[in-house]
Amino acid sequence: MVVKNKDAGNCNLCGVCNLTCPVYKVLQKESAGPRFKAFLTKKQEYKEVFFLCTQCTACVQSCPARINIEHLSIRAEMTKKGFETPANKIMRENIKHYGNPFGEIKKGRKIKQYYT
Amino acid sequence: MKKKLSNIVGPSNVSDNPLDLEAYSYCSSETQLEPKLVVWPGTTDQVRRVILYANQTHTPIIIRGSGTSLADGCIGENMLILSSERMNKIIRLDLKNKIVEVEAGIKIKELNDVLSKFKMTFPFTPLNPTTTIGGMIALDTPTKESRFFGSIHSWLEEIEFIDGTAKHYYTKKKEAVLGKEGLSGVITRAKLRITEPPLLSIDIFKFTELSELLGKVRVLKKDIEVYFLEFLDKKTSQALGFGNNYVLLVAYTTLKGKKRNLLEVRRLCELLDSVHSLLRRKGYYYLQDPYVSLEKSYDLIEWCEKNKVGLHGHISIGLFYAYFLKEDKDLIKTFKSFIKRINGCLGIGFGFGSMNKDFISPSQKKELMKLKEEYDYNNILNPNKAISYR
Numbered sequence: 001m002v003v004k005n006k007d008a009g010n011c012n013l014c015g016v017c018n019l020t021c022p023v024y025k026v027l028q029k030e031s032a033g034p035r036f037k038a039f040l041t042k043k044q045e046y047k048e049v050f051f052l053c054t055q056c057t058a059c060v061q062s063c064p065a066r067i068n069i070e071h072l073s074i075r076a077e078m079t080k081k082g083f084e085t086p087a088n089k090i091m092r093e094n095i096k097h098y099g100n101p102f103g104e105i106k107k108g109r110k111i112k113q114y115y116t
Numbered sequence: 117m118k119k120k121l122s123n124i125v126g127p128s129n130v131s132d133n134p135l136d137l138e139a140y141s142y143c144s145s146e147t148q149l150e151p152k153l154v155v156w157p158g159t160t161d162q163v164r165r166v167i168l169y170a171n172q173t174h175t176p177i178i179i180r181g182s183g184t185s186l187a188d189g190c191i192g193e194n195m196l197i198l199s200s201e202r203m204n205k206i207i208r209l210d211l212k213n214k215i216v217e218v219e220a221g222i223k224i225k226e227l228n229d230v231l232s233k234f235k236m237t238f239p240f241t242p243l244n245p246t247t248t249i250g251g252m253i254a255l256d257t258p259t260k261e262s263r264f265f266g267s268i269h270s271w272l273e274e275i276e277f278i279d280g281t282a283k284h285y286y287t288k289k290k291e292a293v294l295g296k297e298g299l300s301g302v303i304t305r306a307k308l309r310i311t312e313p314p315l316l317s318i319d320i321f322k323f324t325e326l327s328e329l330l331g332k333v334r335v336l337k338k339d340i341e342v343y344f345l346e347f348l349d350k351k352t353s354q355a356l357g358f359g360n361n362y363v364l365l366v367a368y369t370t371l372k373g374k375k376r377n378l379l380e381v382r383r384l385c386e387l388l389d390s391v392h393s394l395l396r397r398k399g400y401y402y403l404q405d406p407y408v409s410l411e412k413s414y415d416l417i418e419w420c421e422k423n424k425v426g427l428h429g430h431i432s433i434g435l436f437y438a439y440f441l442k443e444d445k446d447l448i449k450t451f452k453s454f455i456k457r458i459n460g461c462l463g464i465g466f467g468f469g470s471m472n473k474d475f476i477s478p479s480q481k482k483e484l485m486k487l488k489e490e491y492d493y494n495n496i497l498n499p500n501k502a503i504s505y506r
Contacts (some may be wrong), residue, residue: 010442012401013144015184015246019225028201029131029156030183031139039142049135064393 007067008041017059023052034059034069041069050074051085117173121155124165129156129202140197143183144244145471149193151178156202160276160284160304166198167302167496168282176499179298181248182223186403187469189297189501198302200250206230207305214310215273220250220303236310239265243392243437243465250303255467256295260344260388263432264369269294276305280492292491297467298498299484299505300491316343317373318384322353322361326414329362333410336366337432343367346388347431349421355394356387362417364431392437395426400439402448405465407435412458419454423447435465468502476502 017034018024024033032052040047053071060068078084084092094103121130131137131154141150152175157163170177178192180199185191200221208217211234218227224238225245231237240259242252251257253275256268265271269290276286277293279301285292286305293301323329329347336342346365348356353363365388366373367381375381408416413431420427420438425447429436440448455462456474463472476484481503488495488505495505 010396010399010401012396012403013142014244015144015182016244018182019223019246028204029136029139029154029199030201031133031135035183036139039139047135065396066393 008038008069010065011035011038011042011063011067012065013039014064016062016064020058020062022054022056022058027052037069037071038067041074046074046078046083048083048085050078051088117175118153120169121153121166124169125155125157125162129158130154140180140183140199141191143180143185143188143190145186145188145469147188147191147470149188149191151192151197152194154197154199156199158202160278163198163203163302163304164278164282164284166196167278167280170196170496171280171282171494174494175496177302177496178501179250179254179302179498181221181251182246184244184246184251185469186405186466187463187471189467189469189498192499195499200248200302200304203304204248209234211236215307216310217305217307218249219305220253221248223248224252231310232313235312237313238271238308238310239313240268240271241389249306249308253290253294253303253306254296254298255465257465258430258433258435260346260430263345263430264343271309273307273309275303275307277301277303280488280494280497283491292487296484296487297469297502299502300487300497302497314343314369315378316367316369316381316385317371318375318381319366319368319373320358320375320384321364321366322358323364324361326362326417329364330410330414332364333413333431336364337410339368341368341370341372342432343369344430345432347417347427347429347436348391349417349427352391352395352426352428355398356391391428395428395439398426399441400426401442402440402445403466404438404440404448404451405435405462406438406451406455406460407462407464408455408458408460409434412460415458416455416460419451423451425451437465470501473502473504 013035015035021034030036050071091101094101118130118132136154137150140154141148157166176195177198178195180190180197183190203219203221205219223246228237239261242257242259272290274288275290278284293303336345344367348363350360354360406416426439427436461475463475468476484503
């Protein structure tokens with residue numbers, strides 16, 4: 001992977017970020033929280049958990065050391081290398097065809113109508 | 117084993133997925149030990165059945181809350197991780213009698229956020245707000261409020277736990293598990309006393325000489341109106357805008373302090389809570405919890421200053437937090453031997469775990485051995501933490 005997160009090296013895994021993470025709050029397990037992502041980033045190991053993130057940056061706000069793991073760049077890099085979750089693939093296709101990630105517009109309708 | 121456990125807790129509450137195993141292989145320390153299985157029980161009965169199964173199969177269990185141990189207290193190679201993350205509910209809130217009953221996995225910050233809506237608080241704020249109530253009880257963590265409120269012991273009404281032989285207890289006798297680092301039982305529920313947040317006034321004392329500071333601490337220690345007494349080293353106080361001085365921040369439960377304005381007091385309390393963040397942002401990485409007598413505080417502060425180690429803490433109870441830079445990892449070894457030399461201790465704040473075993477006194481060791489014999493003779497719970505039993 002090309003992405004190098006200088007910040008993540010300063011993470012001492014205190015876990016305060018897990019407290020505010022909405023994904024962790026729902027799933028209630030360590031592998032879903034930002035601390036695990038920081039742990040993996042430190043080791044430069046990028047796995048599917050990076051797609052388990054809402055990009056709300058609550059973890060950055062709550063982090064005592066203000067560490068920012070660049071999820072978006074990591075995801076982009078993973079996608080480039082061919083790694084993508086099925087949900088992400090569907091979402092991307094939906095955006096291409098219907099103009100929204102949910103694929104809610106029928107094929108016959110114009111996207112323009114949807115926006116107006 | 118996974119199948120058996122999923123019969124007990126449900127298939128979604130047990131995992132041997134490599135991602136989960138990796139996620140539970142670390143805590144806030146640097147060590148990495150991969151477990152065999154992770155299980156998230158949701159009820160006390162499930163905890164009891166998991167322990168019963170572990171006894172039958174001789175599977176050692178590591179009890180884990182939010183995984184914030186700095187002493188390798190919640191990781192174990194090839195062991196079963198019993199996580200309390202999904203036991204995080206408030207069961208009952210009795211405002212009339214000022215009692216709250218909670219599951220052990222609730223985090224202190226989450227609990228106090230809810231209580232603050234009712235203008236109540238559980239008045240202990242550990243350094244890490246992610247610490248679970250179960251973890252706080254298991255470590256008997258001293259906080260800055262311990263100066264005024266004493267140990268968490270008197271704030272515990274009743275406690276529910278399952279011992280190492282899967283026996284269920286709901287008792288007022290907390291000594292079996294309080295401060296025992298999960299060696300005797302898994303805490304599942306606790307009935308806590310709560311109170312209104314106290315109205316405080318604050319005084320800020322600045323010193324250039326350490327001897328003056330310690331003299332002041334001696335006087336303030338006797339004052340029963342002192343709520344907390346916090347020490348900041350020169351570097352920290354400078355970063356907080358108090359100049360190049362040693363600082364004592366003293367909060368009173370009366371209007372004795374010069375800062376009485378509610379907003380000003382709140383600002384100072386927030387400033388004090390931000391010390392950890394400030395030091396972390398300055399690049400300090402490793403954290404230690406030296407516990408020394410007031411007489412030896414002089415040596416500790418001097419040593420830390422000489423070695424460029426950040427220091428702040430609850431000077432009235434003798435508990436400090438020492439911050440080391442990432443490149444100073446080797447200095448920690450020297451620090452540990454220095455603490456031993458001045459008859460201090462490590463592990464009072466963050467637990468003894470596997471890393472601070474050397475600091476357990478013979479009497480504590482004897483007591484823990486006795487407890488193991490009584491509550492966990494198969495040595496199922498947290499083996500090799502704090503003591504080496506069998």
